[in-house]
Amino acid sequence: MRRVLTTLVVAILTAAGLHAQNVSDLIISEALAVPDSTGIRDDYGRRSAWVELFNKSTGTVSFGGCFLTDDRSQLKKSLIPKSDLRTKLGPRQSVILFCSGNGQDGTFYAGFTLEPGKTVYLVSNDGRTIIDSLAIPASIPAGKSVVKLAQDLRQQDFQPQQPAVPSPGMLNGDQNAATKAQAMAETDPHGWTLTLVSVSVVFCALAILWFLFWLFFDRPAKQAAKAKALAATPKTVKGTPDAEVAAAIALALDMEAGGDDYAAIATAVHLYLNDAIHDIEPGFITIRRSESAWDSKSRVFRKLPR
Amino acid sequence: MEQIFQSLSQFWEYTGFANCSWQNLVMIGIGLVFITLAIVKEWEPMLLVPIGFGMIVGNIPMFPGLNIGVYEDGSVLNTLYQGVKQGWYPPLIFLGIGAMTDFSALISQPRLILIGAAAQMGIFGAYLLALLFGFAPNEAGAIGIIGGADGPTAIFLSSKLAPDLMGAIAVSAYSYMALVPVIQKPIMLLLTTDKERRIKMPVPRTVSKREKIIFPIVGFLITAFIVPSGLPLLGMLFFGNLLKESGVTKRLANTASGPLIDVVTTLIGLTVGASTQADKFISLKSLLIFGLGLLSFVIATTCGVLFVKLMNLFIKNPAKKINPLIGNAGVSAVPDSARVSETVGREIDPTNHLLMHAMGPNVAGVIGSAVAAGILLSFLG
Numbered sequence: 194m195r196r197v198l199t200t201l202v203v204a205i206l207t208a209a210g211l212h213a214q215n216v217s218d219l220i221i222s223e224a225l226a227v228p229d230s231t232g233i234r235d236d237y238g239r240r241s242a243w244v245e246l247f248n249k250s251t252g253t254v255s256f257g258g259c260f261l262t263d264d265r266s267q268l269k270k271s272l273i274p275k276s277d278l279r280t281k282l283g284p285r286q287s288v289i290l291f292c293s294g295n296g297q298d299g300t301f302y303a304g305f306t307l308e309p310g311k312t313v314y315l316v317s318n319d320g321r322t323i324i325d326s327l328a329i330p331a332s333i334p335a336g337k338s339v340v341k342l343a344q345d346l347r348q349q350d351f352q353p354q355q356p357a358v359p360s361p362g363m364l365n366g367d368q369n370a371a372t373k374a375q376a377m378a379e380t381d382p383h384g385w386t387l388t389l390v391s392v393s394v395v396f397c398a399l400a401i402l403w404f405l406f407w408l409f410f411d412r413p414a415k416q417a418a419k420a421k422a423l424a425a426t427p428k429t430v431k432g433t434p435d436a437e438v439a440a441a442i443a444l445a446l447d448m449e450a451g452g453d454d455y456a457a458i459a460t461a462v463h464l465y466l467n468d469a470i471h472d473i474e475p476g477f478i479t480i481r482r483s484e485s486a487w488d489s490k491s492r493v494f495r496k497l498p499r
Numbered sequence: 500m501e502q503i504f505q506s507l508s509q510f511w512e513y514t515g516f517a518n519c520s521w522q523n524l525v526m527i528g529i530g531l532v533f534i535t536l537a538i539v540k541e542w543e544p545m546l547l548v549p550i551g552f553g554m555i556v557g558n559i560p561m562f563p564g565l566n567i568g569v570y571e572d573g574s575v576l577n578t579l580y581q582g583v584k585q586g587w588y589p590p591l592i593f594l595g596i597g598a599m600t601d602f603s604a605l606i607s608q609p610r611l612i613l614i615g616a617a618a619q620m621g622i623f624g625a626y627l628l629a630l631l632f633g634f635a636p637n638e639a640g641a642i643g644i645i646g647g648a649d650g651p652t653a654i655f656l657s658s659k660l661a662p663d664l665m666g667a668i669a670v671s672a673y674s675y676m677a678l679v680p681v682i683q684k685p686i687m688l689l690l691t692t693d694k695e696r697r698i699k700m701p702v703p704r705t706v707s708k709r710e711k712i713i714f715p716i717v718g719f720l721i722t723a724f725i726v727p728s729g730l731p732l733l734g735m736l737f738f739g740n741l742l743k744e745s746g747v748t749k750r751l752a753n754t755a756s757g758p759l760i761d762v763v764t765t766l767i768g769l770t771v772g773a774s775t776q777a778d779k780f781i782s783l784k785s786l787l788i789f790g791l792g793l794l795s796f797v798i799a800t801t802c803g804v805l806f807v808k809l810m811n812l813f814i815k816n817p818a819k820k821i822n823p824l825i826g827n828a829g830v831s832a833v834p835d836s837a838r839v840s841e842t843v844g845r846e847i848d849p850t851n852h853l854l855m856h857a858m859g860p861n862v863a864g865v866i867g868s869a870v871a872a873g874i875l876l877s878f879l880g
Binding site for chain 1: 608610616620622630631635702704718721722
């Protein structure tokens with residue numbers, strides 16, 4: 194029961210986190226309240242006010258089921274239909290929603306008209322959480338929009354700017370911003386800075402790994418092995434110096450053993466002293482069954498007649 | 500009768516003979532050389548046979564528009580090539596490498612990790628040289644990664660930084676990995692003295708199961724936090740190793756290190772080979788990439804060996820000195836470069852086994868090259 198509950202809680206938290214992460218990636222990137230004669234037309238040929246939504250993430254976000262409003266006390270003023278497949282917004286893409294005053298005009302139409310001096314809100318599909326807002330100044334001239342700009346096209350941080358020349362459906366940012374490689378070619382044409390920084394980072398990463406394992410594993414293990422070796426050292430018989438014992442063993446070996454025996458004894462002693470007699474044993478033993486003429490299946494079974 | 504001749508003539512236009520160019524024949528010839536080297540000399544057969552045959556497949560002259568070529572959208576080869584192009588074969592290979600790698604050699608002698616870092620100088624040396632030869636920084640980064648001696652990492656990074664050069668970079672990386680014994684041995688002999696080559700290193704201590712389990716988790720957390728852009732490679736490498744060492748996911752580890760890596764290696768080799776279509780491959784840039792790739796291997800080996808000599812200057816206890824012949828293993832060609840250390844070491848002293856020690860910097864090199872790829876991606880991507 195406890196395990197089921199834990200799993201359930203984790204699943205709910207994960208799902209909530211993922212959902213929140215998705216919708217919160219949307220921003221109101223631009224809004225035009227008073228269109229002039231040069232403004233874009235909607236599907237009905239009208240020059241309506243509009244707001245632009247932008248997905249600042251690198252994954253697809255669905256904005257179906259979210260709400261648009263210009264009244265903070267009425268967050269569910271205009272619902273964006275959730276059944277329309279076109280309400281999925283690709284990474285770093287934008288969509289235009291016309292504020293025609295009639296939500297029945299289509300998926301991309303809001304049921305209010307946008308007016309100067311008001312603030313437009315994008316509300317999450319729970320109807321309570323405000324994802325983003327954009328204030329329209331009361332004094333904004335006709336044909337000018339309020340824009341949220343990023344310093345470069347990959348940035349996440351957008352700053353409002355107004356009045357601006359409307360750019361519906363286009364990325365709001367410096368279109369001519371240099372790519373990282375172009376910027377690197379200008380700032381570090383010979384590559385020395387990048388090389389120095391990169392080599393330092395590689396060394397740092399691996400040095401940290403080395404230090405941690407040396408500190409927490411290698412050093413304690415070696416100290417433990419040393420302590421174990423000390424504890425296991427047999428005490429010499431009183432009055433018999435080590436050199437004499439060694440000489441006696443050598444003499445005995447010389448008399449009785451051949452070269453192979455020397456090698457075997459030396460290997461065994463070396464492994465013992467270095468604490469490397471065994472790798473870690475798996476902990477189970479495999480016993481192979483040996484078959485005799487009495488219980489061997491191949492001998493007991495009757496062969497098929499030819 | 501006339502219609503028969505017309506049909507035959509039309510059929511002729513579709514044959515390889517009618518569409519053949521000398522470049523196609525050159526590439527087919529190179530493919531055959533790869534296959535011969537793999538079968539006769541047994542140089543990296545797992546890589547060179549698929550790549551060599553892929554080169555032949557990709558260079559069969561054909562009438563364009565039949566939707567069968569590797570660069571034609573929707574063709575079978577193109578679909579298989581997406582794993583290379585989108586960069587999802589390399590992390591799968593890293594998963595398999597992780598599941599078959601034993602990091603004990605590294606854990607028991609953590610100081611050898613630093614050799615893996617030093618050998619990554621090959622990457623940045625080649626980067627500097629590529630810039631000198633007029634490549635753009637992103638192209639230079641993709642070329643530099645050849646010095647990591649890691650095919651999957653080279654494919655992963657070049658698919659992100661310079662997709663146009665990926666074929667030449669991948670073939671260059673895999674070719675030089677196959678030639679590791681030929682390239683590294685003379686450099687190792689040149690940079691070491693007879694006395695240094697005879698250094699016997701102490702037997703590494705036994706590593707506990709707990710250490711082996713903690714290593715992939717701690718290793719991943721540290722490296723991924725420092726270089727998040729290396730996440731696909733580092734994540735899969737350490738995940739595969741955790742599957743192996745945890746002891747409770749034996750079936751998953753066996754699949755990752757067996758059937759999965761075999762399938763992906765076959766597909767990556769074949770499609771990388773097929774991507775070397777003559778019209779896109781034979782160019783001065785490709786030749787330069789091959790030259791720079793060779794230099795990057797030379798720099799990596801040199802830096803690895805010299806770094807060990809530098810470390811020895813600071814090690815006072817003669818019993819703890821490191822044999823510089825394991826310096827070459829800092830490049831991540833696992834386990835070929837470690838095998839070179841063992842072979843060269845035994846040529847000097849048949850009782851001196853360096854393989855176990857060389858595996859330490861060798862697996863550190865895998866981590867180091869993935870980290871270096873992540874850094875290049877974050878700066879140039």
